Amino acid sequence: xxxxxxxxxxxxxxxxxxxxxxxxxxxxxxxxxxxxxxxxxxxxxxxxxxxxxxxxxxxxxxxxxxxxxxxxxxxxxxxxxxxxxxxxxxxxxxxxxxxxxxxxxxxxxxxxxxxxxxxxxxxxxxxxxxxxxxxxxxxxxxxxxxxxxxxxxxxxxxxxxxxxxxxxxxxxxxxxxxxxxxxxxxxxxxxxxxxxxxx
Amino acid sequence: xxxxxxxxxxxxxxxxxxxxxxxxxxxxxxxxxxxxxxxxxxxxxxxxxxxxxxxxxxxxxxxxxxxxxxxxxxxxxxxxxxxxxxxxxxxxxxxxxxxxxxxxxxxxxxxxxxxxxxxxxxxxxxxxxxxxxxxxxxxxxxxxxxxxxxxxxxxxxxxxxxxxxxxxxxxxxxxxxxxxxxxxxxxxxxxxxxxxxxx
DNA sequence: TGTACATCAGTGAACGCGCGTTCACTGATGTAC
DNA sequence: TGTACATCAGTGAACGCGCGTTCACTGATGTAC
Numbered sequence: 187x188x189x190x191x192x193x194x195x196x197x198x199x200x201x202x203x204x205x206x207x208x209x210x211x212x213x214x215x216x217x218x219x220x221x222x223x224x225x226x227x228x229x230x231x232x233x234x235x236x237x238x239x240x241x242x243x244x245x246x247x248x249x250x251x252x253x254x255x256x257x258x259x260x261x262x263x264x265x266x267x268x269x270x271x272x273x274x275x276x277x278x279x280x281x282x283x284x285x286x287x288x289x290x291x292x293x294x295x296x297x298x299x300x301x302x303x304x305x306x307x308x309x310x311x312x313x314x315x316x317x318x319x320x321x322x323x324x325x326x327x328x329x330x331x332x333x334x335x336x337x338x339x340x341x342x343x344x345x346x347x348x349x350x351x352x353x354x355x356x357x358x359x360x361x362x363x364x365x366x367x368x369x370x371x372x373x374x375x376x377x378x379x380x381x382x383x384x385x
Numbered sequence: 386x387x388x389x390x391x392x393x394x395x396x397x398x399x400x401x402x403x404x405x406x407x408x409x410x411x412x413x414x415x416x417x418x419x420x421x422x423x424x425x426x427x428x429x430x431x432x433x434x435x436x437x438x439x440x441x442x443x444x445x446x447x448x449x450x451x452x453x454x455x456x457x458x459x460x461x462x463x464x465x466x467x468x469x470x471x472x473x474x475x476x477x478x479x480x481x482x483x484x485x486x487x488x489x490x491x492x493x494x495x496x497x498x499x500x501x502x503x504x505x506x507x508x509x510x511x512x513x514x515x516x517x518x519x520x521x522x523x524x525x526x527x528x529x530x531x532x533x534x535x536x537x538x539x540x541x542x543x544x545x546x547x548x549x550x551x552x553x554x555x556x557x558x559x560x561x562x563x564x565x566x567x568x569x570x571x572x573x574x575x576x577x578x579x580x581x582x583x584x
Numbered sequence: 585t586g587t588a589c590a591t592c593a594g595t596g597a598a599c600g601c602g603c604g605t606t607c608a609c610t611g612a613t614g615t616a617c
Numbered sequence: 618t619g620t621a622c623a624t625c626a627g628t629g630a631a632c633g634c635g636c637g638t639t640c641a642c643t644g645a646t647g648t649a650c
Contacts, residue, residue, distance in 0.1 A: 205626080223422065227604065236627080239605080243626050248604065303562045345574045348556070348565060352575060356555025357547070363502045366547060375544045376551060404593080426637065435594080438638080442593050447637065588650090595643070603634085610628070617620090 206244040213255045217297040256305035259298040266291045285354045292358035405443040412454045416496040455504035458497040465490045484553045484576050491557035
């Protein structure tokens with residue numbers, strides 16, 4: 187009755203890095219249902235079927251794990267944006283689509299989205315060189331100049347980028363916090379211009 | 386040596402509602418330095434010089450206290466916006482000024498600002514009647530139609546309001562999370578248009 | 585004005601909780617001879 | 618191929634912690650007679 191499940195005793199139940207992967211995977215899953223403070227190391231370990239101290243073989247402490255989760259979230263957010271951008275064939279339409287993808291990703295993964303901005307290495311898209319890391323926000327910087335009128339000076343491009351990012355980020359946050367009703371049509375309408383023109 | 390400080394024993398150290406007021410006041414002060422999870426009932430009580438259970442005479446539980454703090458924060462945010470609006474004489478300039486005030490309030494009170502959107506009664510400025518409560522966001526709804534071109538249909542006004550709110554909110558959040566460098570000139574430039582025009 | 589009493593905002597002690605983290609350990613794996 | 622050994626990813630038990638909340642209580646205040 188006790189041994190129905192193949193007890194692995196201790197030792198190599200996971201080979202080389204599997205537990206790390208499993209921790210991130212299950213951590214992300216837990217974030218789908220709970221919010222950030224609801225994610226505890228002991229509970230996560232329990233979920234995976236491993237003892238809590240095992241985590242410390244892979245992460246120096248809880249913050250390190252959260253940072254890894256945030257980094258993975260950022261990566262996926264970037265992936266979602268890139269996919270949307272490619273799918274629409276790039277250009278202005280692609281830029282808009284990737285903005286919409288940003289908001290939709292936030293709505294689909296509320297806790298993860300918030301975690302990203304609390305724990306991820308700062309994206310630094312605005313002032314850092316674009317080769318820093320492949321992040322969601324790099325799209326902005328890479329594509330903003332294609333959208334702007336030819337000859338727009340770099341300082342103005344920077345303002346456009348911040349404005350566009352603020353626009354999608356603010357909409358995402360307000361929707362996440364329930365300040366207004368969501369709706370694809372509304373999201374599209376709000377993001378239509380993105381304030382790029384005008385000045 | 387023990388009695389230097391006028392020991393109040395127990396009983397009416399605070400008359401009628403004073404402790405409630407004190408809890409909110411000191412709670413807000415603590416939020417100036419720590420973030421939200423750093424705010425504990427026991428610590429707050431210690432700070433004020435009262436026993437933890439005393440809090441329960443005024444708030445049913447911790448969430449009730451946090452909600453009160455958020456409500457007060459929302460009130461003050463609204464006050465800051467209103468002051469900025471009046472000071473510039475209203476109109477388009479006032480609208481812009483109140484947007485800047487929103488961002489600046491966020492930067493000056495990061496934890497409180499975030500608390501507002503986690504715990505405050507939903508502002509509902511977008512779809513609720515404006516007589517609901519005097520909140521920061523009511524400004525938006527009250528003033529957005531003055532800014533928009535005459536004859537703008539209400540659905541479009543709604544989009545404009547959401548767009549403007551998203552704009553300031555997103556900028557505030559990104560700055561709070563350290564995603565880019567703050568700076569009055571930059572804030573002003575980003576908020577200059579607010580995406581009202583265009584479509 | 586003086587006395588008896590109800591009210592109720594405080595008190596100190598205690599509760600159970602789950603947390604993150606540490607410790608000394610164990611035993612399967614991969615490697616060297 | 619067989620044996621001895623180092624490695625190191627796991628284990629279970631235990632730690633101290635501060636938390637939110639409950640409990641029975643106390644005693645100053647305000648009120649009624």
